[in-house]
Amino acid sequence: MATGYRQITYDGLWSNNIILGQTLALCPTLAVTNTATNGLGMGLATFAVLIMSNLVVSLFRDIITPEVRIPIFVLFIAGIVTIVDMSINAWLHELYKVLGIFIPLIVTNCAILGRAEAFASKNPVRHAIADGFSMGLGFTLVLVVIGGIREIIGHGTLFANASSLLGHSFNFIEMTIIPGYHGFLIMALPPGGFIVLGIILALKQNHEIRKKSRLATVNIEPMLINMESSLS
Amino acid sequence: MNKKSAVEPGYRNKISYHTILLGGTAFVFGALITFAHITTHDDIALRLQEDMLASLHQVLPPAIYDNKPLDDTLTLKPDGPNQAGLKIYRARKAGKIVGVAFEITGTGYGGAIEIIMGVDKDGKILGVRVISHHETPGLGDKIELSKSNWITKFKGLFFGNPKKDKWKVKKDGGYFDQFTGATITPRGVVKAIKHGLELFEKNRSQILGIKTPLKTSLNGTTIFFRRYG
Numbered sequence: 302m303a304t305g306y307r308q309i310t311y312d313g314l315w316s317n318n319i320i321l322g323q324t325l326a327l328c329p330t331l332a333v334t335n336t337a338t339n340g341l342g343m344g345l346a347t348f349a350v351l352i353m354s355n356l357v358v359s360l361f362r363d364i365i366t367p368e369v370r371i372p373i374f375v376l377f378i379a380g381i382v383t384i385v386d387m388s389i390n391a392w393l394h395e396l397y398k399v400l401g402i403f404i405p406l407i408v409t410n411c412a413i414l415g416r417a418e419a420f421a422s423k424n425p426v427r428h429a430i431a432d433g434f435s436m437g438l439g440f441t442l443v444l445v446v447i448g449g450i451r452e453i454i455g456h457g458t459l460f461a462n463a464s465s466l467l468g469h470s471f472n473f474i475e476m477t478i479i480p481g482y483h484g485f486l487i488m489a490l491p492p493g494g495f496i497v498l499g500i501i502l503a504l505k506q507n508h509e510i511r512k513k514s515r516l517a518t519v520n521i522e523p524m525l526i527n528m529e530s531s532l533s
Numbered sequence: 534m535n536k537k538s539a540v541e542p543g544y545r546n547k548i549s550y551h552t553i554l555l556g557g558t559a560f561v562f563g564a565l566i567t568f569a570h571i572t573t574h575d576d577i578a579l580r581l582q583e584d585m586l587a588s589l590h591q592v593l594p595p596a597i598y599d600n601k602p603l604d605d606t607l608t609l610k611p612d613g614p615n616q617a618g619l620k621i622y623r624a625r626k627a628g629k630i631v632g633v634a635f636e637i638t639g640t641g642y643g644g645a646i647e648i649i650m651g652v653d654k655d656g657k658i659l660g661v662r663v664i665s666h667h668e669t670p671g672l673g674d675k676i677e678l679s680k681s682n683w684i685t686k687f688k689g690l691f692f693g694n695p696k697k698d699k700w701k702v703k704k705d706g707g708y709f710d711q712f713t714g715a716t717i718t719p720r721g722v723v724k725a726i727k728h729g730l731e732l733f734e735k736n737r738s739q740i741l742g743i744k745t746p747l748k749t750s751l752n753g754t755t756i757f758f759r760r761y762g
Contacts (some may be wrong), residue, residue: 335671369551373558380562384569391576394583456671465679486714489671 306431313435319412320443320498321505326412330444331494333403335455338463340448343403344441350385350407351416351440352433354378358421359429365422374417382408399466412440443501450497455489457482584664589622591678592651592660593634598624602634609736619732621740624651630741632659633733639725642717643667646676650687650729654741657691661726666718673718683710683719692730700727 312322319325326347333343357377358365365373386404389397407413416436421429453459457479464472487493544550582603589602602622609619622634632653639646646666651659661684663676675681686709692700701707702720711719733740 335669364554366545366551366554369555372555376558376562380566383566387566387569387573387577391573391580394580452671462679484713486672489714490669 306428309428309431310435313432313437314439314442318439318443319415319436320440321502323412323415324502325415326410326440327498329403329406329410330447330498331491332406334444334448334451334494334497335489336452336458336462337445337449337460338466339403340444340446341441341460341463342400342466343406344437344444346400346403347407347410347413348434348437348441350378350382351413351437352430353381353385354413354417355421355429355433356426357381358417359424359426362422370418370422371414374414374422378413378417379408396466412436447494447497447501451488451493453478454485455487455493456484588649588662588664589634589651591662592649593622593624593632594659597631597653597659598626600625607740609732609739623740630654633740634659635729635732636664637725637729637732639721639728641666641668641676641721642673642715643669646718646721646725648722648725648729650726652730652733655691656730656733656737657689658687658726658730660685661687663722668718669715672712672715675712675715676718676722681712683712684722686710687726692734697727700724700730 312318316322320327320330329343329347334340354374354377358374361373382404386401389400389404416432420432424432449459452461457477459476459478460474463474464470467474488497586603593602600623602624605623605625607621607623609621611618619635619637623630624632624634632651634649634651636647636649639648644667646668647664648661649664650661653659662678663684666674666676668674668676675683678684695708699706699708700723702709702711702716702723704711704716705720707723709719709723737743
């Protein structure tokens with residue numbers, strides 16, 4: 302497993318991105334991305350929990366045996382999510398009113414268990430945190446992109462009500478892209494999520510296939526030259 | 534793992550180690566969650582009370598009363614054996630009740646919709662707010678004040694304006710607007726508010742502390758017929 306920070310960042314943001322690369326966590330992805338703001342809220346909440354769960358899993362990776370690792374990871378994640386949920390409710394109540402609905406959903410996010418299993422349990426703490434950071438960031442970005450596309454087509458706005466999540470200094474990012482738009486309902490409903498996600502996945506696949514074929518032609522050229530020289 | 538196994542102590546393969554490890558983790562996290570619950574419990578209760586007060590302020594304009602409705606409550610007798618009694622918050626001016634607020638539950642597309650409504654002593658709505666719901670974001674959530682002003686349109690209405698049989702959404706032949714793409718949610722809210730007004734009407738004498746024994750017994754009969762009829 303590659304563990305350079307560059308590689309970790311590239312994996313998390315693009316090549317092995319939770320949604321685009323691993324196609325995990327599709328349930329929360331499709332459920333909350335009807336607006337960019339909702340995607341951002343879910344992304345940020347997942348981001349925080351992912352870093353914490355990677356940290357804890359990595360810290361105890363030498364004590365945990367493979368036989369019982371899965372239930373222990375589940376306990377870690379469920380425990381962290383519950384404690385985070387209670388703390389935000391008690392001390393950051395305004396934020397809780399906005400993020401509150403997303404936090405319990407994180408428990409169902411298999412990507413967190415996936416990162417615990419695939420990365421944090423095999424790597425030192427600092428790498429595990431970096432992985433949580435880049436995976437969480439990549440997840441958030443994709444949620445915002447899907448949410449943004451669905452919101453623009455579905456409602457004609459972008460980042461509507463974002464100031465209730467980020468505070469009033471972020472009023473400026475609330476935009477009406479298409480004034481007087483009556484909405485395109487299917488994009489706001491779950492099918493819209495499937496459609497947008499499908500298109501994004503197809504674009505990424507397409508990009509990767511082109512890249513691969515480009516690499517292949519580059520590799521073939523010297524071979525051809527060799528063949529030609531050996532023929533002559 | 535393979536590289537380590539040469540130096541790995543043998544106890545790691547024993548079932549007792551696994552048991553203790555798993556049990557220990559469960560215990561530690563159980564303890565942590567208990568600790569978190571104890572630390573946050575009072576704060577959460579306080580926050581919820583602040584929320585309640587804030588919602589009370591929205592449905593009972595503070596200018597019309599001078600007492601503390603949060604501490605001046607009355608619990609109505611439950612309708613059925615398994616229901617909780619309705620808690621009424623009473624707003625008084627110089628000791629006389631000028632309005633009350635109470636919570637009602639409607640059923641929307643995604644489950645329960647918790648609503649708080651304020652009604653003045655004559656049964657006119659002072660304000661309605663949705664406290665919590667599970668409606669589709671972007672569609673059904675227009676019942677929230679932060680998303681749309683739909684919920685404010687109930688202010689000042691009563692049975693008679695519109696008429697009692699018009700307390701429905703337009704799609705069902707009633708008075709109230711539904712939203713594009715979401716009929717079930719506003720239907721549930723309107724139904725719940727109508728029910729709230731009916732509850733107020735039915736228990737008005739008890740809520741306001743007016744003693745009219747004949748009316749109370751009559752009301753009792755109505756409840757009886759409605760439940761078994």
